[in-house]
Amino acid sequence: MANRAVAGPEVERLIQLLAKLPGLGPRSARRAALHLIKKKDQLLVPLAQAMGVAVDRVTVCQTCGTVDTCDPCTICSDPRRDTATIVVVEDVSDLWALERAGALNCRYHVLGGTLSPLDGIGPDDLTIDKLIERVAAGDVSEIVLAVNATVEGQTTAHYITDRLRGMDVKVTRLAHGVPVGGELDYLDEGTLVQALKARTSF
Amino acid sequence: MANRAVAGPEVERLIQLLAKLPGLGPRSARRAALHLIKKKDQLLVPLAQAMGVAVDRVTVCQTCGTVDTCDPCTICSDPRRDTATIVVVEDVSDLWALERAGALNCRYHVLGGTLSPLDGIGPDDLTIDKLIERVAAGDVSEIVLAVNATVEGQTTAHYITDRLRGMDVKVTRLAHGVPVGGELDYLDEGTLVQALKARTSF
Ligand SMILES: [Zn+2]
Ligand SMILES: [Zn+2]
Numbered sequence A, B: 001m002a003n004r005a006v007a008g009p010e011v012e013r014l015i016q017l018l019a020k021l022p023g024l025g026p027r028s029a030r031r032a033a034l035h036l037i038k039k040k041d042q043l044l045v046p047l048a049q050a051m052g053v054a055v056d057r058v059t060v061c062q063t064c065g066t067v068d069t070c071d072p073c074t075i076c077s078d079p080r081r082d083t084a085t086i087v088v089v090e091d092v093s094d095l096w097a098l099e100r101a102g103a104l105n106c107r108y109h110v111l112g113g114t115l116s117p118l119d120g121i122g123p124d125d126l127t128i129d130k131l132i133e134r135v136a137a138g139d140v141s142e143i144v145l146a147v148n149a150t151v152e153g154q155t156t157a158h159y160i161t162d163r164l165r166g167m168d169v170k171v172t173r174l175a176h177g178v179p180v181g182g183e184l185d186y187l188d189e190g191t192l193v194q195a196l197k198a199r200t201s202f
Helices: A008-018 A027-037 A040-057 A092-101 A126-136 A150-162 A189-197 B008-018 B026-038 B040-057 B091-102 B128-136 B151-164 B189-197
Strands: A085-089 A107-110 A142-145 A170-174 B085-089 B107-110 B142-145 B170-173
Touching: A008 A027, A008 B040, A027 A040, A027 A126, A027 B040, A040 B008, A040 B040, A040 B128, A040 B189, A085 A092, A085 A126, A092 A107, A092 A189, A107 A126, A126 A150, A142 A150, A150 A170, A189 B040, B008 B026, B008 B189, B026 B040, B085 B091, B085 B128, B091 B107, B091 B189, B107 B128, B142 B151
Parallel strands: A085 A107, A085 A142, A142 A170, B085 B107, B085 B142, B142 B170
Antiparallel strands: none
């Protein structure tokens, strides 16, 4: 008799979908669904609307590769940002983590992953060509390779450095404040600030 | 510079609303938002739709007080359920927890809280009158008081027992497998099964 439907297929479906969110398991998804239903006007209605807006409007910035509701994105179109420094990250979550740290008033470039020959991921599967184009267009004096301190991240950093050789741009990487094998998104903001401030030549 | 918007107000709003879900904090809400955006077709679109359906269709069962998309609810309208046993719970989450345990093929009655004179919550703020009506309508032979093992829960159980005195119905409570001070929703299913099976006269 376990796991019988308690509230009709529509509520069960809501629970099942919530359980797919990172951080929520089957039981916490039920709690979340019940919380949403009880707070219908204060939370369920606004959240359903916010998701609908996200469905309709979230897009990928054709310049830097982050997600936003405008293209160019909020960051790329911000005139107060330093256009001479591009921080290269693997994923949007890394960009968000660096922005939370708030150490640099820079622009970004989201690679969309790392080189991984074993998984069949080559340079054409990432946004490396677009990064080279951005540098070739001038105006960029420094590329900060803020990739994860993993084998794939470092391999990707070396590949990008090779591609940028001969171009008039300084290539730096994050200081060794980042734990080896660690992922940016999980680090505290103080560590990220220090790693950015003490960045070294690559 | 910390906590700058990283992706426009629409995405920020989605993150803020997700952070209000139990089990998600500010950082895990950002992860969840990004996961939703990346899995737009597989997760964001279906979840937005499921929430929209919940907004439009979830209602409170006028018989037992649970939430469902039909009234009478799935449980109250299930002809295979024993109509002679009503398990009385404080909250919908307790009903869901007991259903997960699956020990009884019963119907339920959701009180909507407990008596709490200090908080100004009296019998009229709960669904106690409706419970008495259900018993008075006949067909019910047993009321299982599955309230939390808290002072308020036990006070409420005593009040309901007084109200049912003289009516032709057996009143039982959960066996003392429930830890004193504990809340049903947090218990493992095995404990709930034992507590229901060994329920005692009240
Ligand atoms: Zn951009
Ligand atoms: Zn019902």
